[in-house]
């Protein structure tokens with residue numbers, strides 16, 4: 001049998017067969033006893049990642065930052081915050097990864113800087129400052145008194161509650177911030193801004209990093225008129241997104257960045273665009289290799305399916321909608337482009353609580369979710385702790401939360417009369433802090449994270465669920481992830497095979513096939529508490545198929561069970 005393997009453009013597309021591990025450094029491992037994870041901490045735990053078998057580490061931001069948004073507010077793009085270590089520590093980490101055959105991807109936050117970045121400090125100093133136009137400054141709305149409610153230049157709301165504008169006394173103008181008021185948006189219309197950002201990328205490439213994850217990069221091109229957005233019924237602010245989401249010059253900007261920085265670089269890189277609200281049609285353009293923009297996008301359609309009017313209004317997931325969404329992206333990016341595959345990251349509640357079961361079936365559900373995700377076509381991402389099947393945390397009080405988005409939402413909702421108990425319930429289900437508790441390494445009082453009280457509470461569940469225990473247990477979620485990652489490495493059908501969704505209308509079973517040159521995989525996942533006997537078109541053909549991942553045989557599934565079957569035609 002001849003094996004067909006899709007061309008990988010002379011090794012430049014190494015990321016197609018890779019699995020990425022995302023590290024949130026402040027919550028991974030604390031080496032110096034200050035309660036905050038750091039780079040030497042990450043380096044000390046690389047054997048865990050090597051045992052898992054991942055190929056790439058994506059590091060959330062470690063740059064100097066006032067930490068208003070845990071480092072997504074950058075005050076210097078070319079250094080390391082002392083809280084995390086030094087540039088030498090970063091080099092050590094990169095060397096440790098290289099020694100284990102892994103690559104390093106840095107997180108670039110280029111839509112905005114910190115308000116403490118020297119560029120913004122200079123920009124805000126005077127209306128004729130040389131860097132004034134590096135940010136979006138506007139006078140108050142005509143006919144209003146600057147600095148009073150409603151005088152903002154337009155009606156956009158910030159992602160982190162409140163208006164997207166802050167009044168600056170020094171010059172009597174407002175600056176735009178789609179996120180917190182300490183995250184002013186850069187003005188990419190200005191060529192010097194783009195060139196300065198290109199230099200940042202060159203700095204890191206020259207230092208040996210292998211690629212970038214680009215934070216909300218589809219927000220960087222804005223309609224310079226910054227028009228008001230539509231106000232939905234009951235909403236306090238207008239929706240500015242039509243004026244900055246995949247805005248007028250976004251493709252041009254990304255092509256320029258590729259031409260100036262990525263193409264001239266000798267070693268093949270991986271560039272991932274984080275793109276909230278991106279459409280499949282746009283993602284095809286962003287990831288078409290011939291257009292030279294980014295290698296893959298991080299899209300949010302599937303993790304937005306259980307949201308109501310806002311992310312805080314959770315509603316039950318309809319599995320049919322999840323299947324329809326993910327399979328549409330599989331088909332849409334089959335011939336051109338490429339998918340990122342993820343359930344979790346540092347902005348999402350834990351998937352096992354959200355899409356699975358975090359009670360008696362937690363381990364089964366975590367494994368099943370992993371099986372379904374990792375057998376799709378694309379590059380899978382494993383967010384720290386996902387490989388242990390970590391669940392959401394039952395934070396008791398608002399003071400237990402650290403995340404600016406969660407705290408601002410609580411304050412704003414209460415200011416508008418919401419019941420604190422109801423808002424706390426929302427936070428428990430949806431807060432980003434669910435993903436940010438310290439990584440549990442062992443069952444000691446500090447969970448092996450560090451020697452002191454961490455910056456955010458450790459989940460008491462670490463006594464039972466921790467990396468040490470998982471490594472010792474051949475049936476753990478960890479070893480299940482390890483097997484899935486090994487299967488991707490060993491069987492080309494996982495990377496290159498085609499994708500066909502089965503049982504699209506079944507509300508409980510996720511089923512699909514992958515095929516490549518006579519090899520066929522059947523992937524099954526039971527999203528329910530009851531056993532199920534899926535009515536597959538040719539189930540008899542699978543009765544004696546090899547079980548390559550999971551337990552049992554054939555197509556019937558126990559509660560939350562997943563399985564991968566393999567046959568050769």
Ligand code: NOJ
Pocket residue numbers: 069072073109179215216274346347
């Ligand atoms: C997306 C990041 O993932 C998130 O953590 C951050 O708050 C926003 N972008 C703003 O940078």
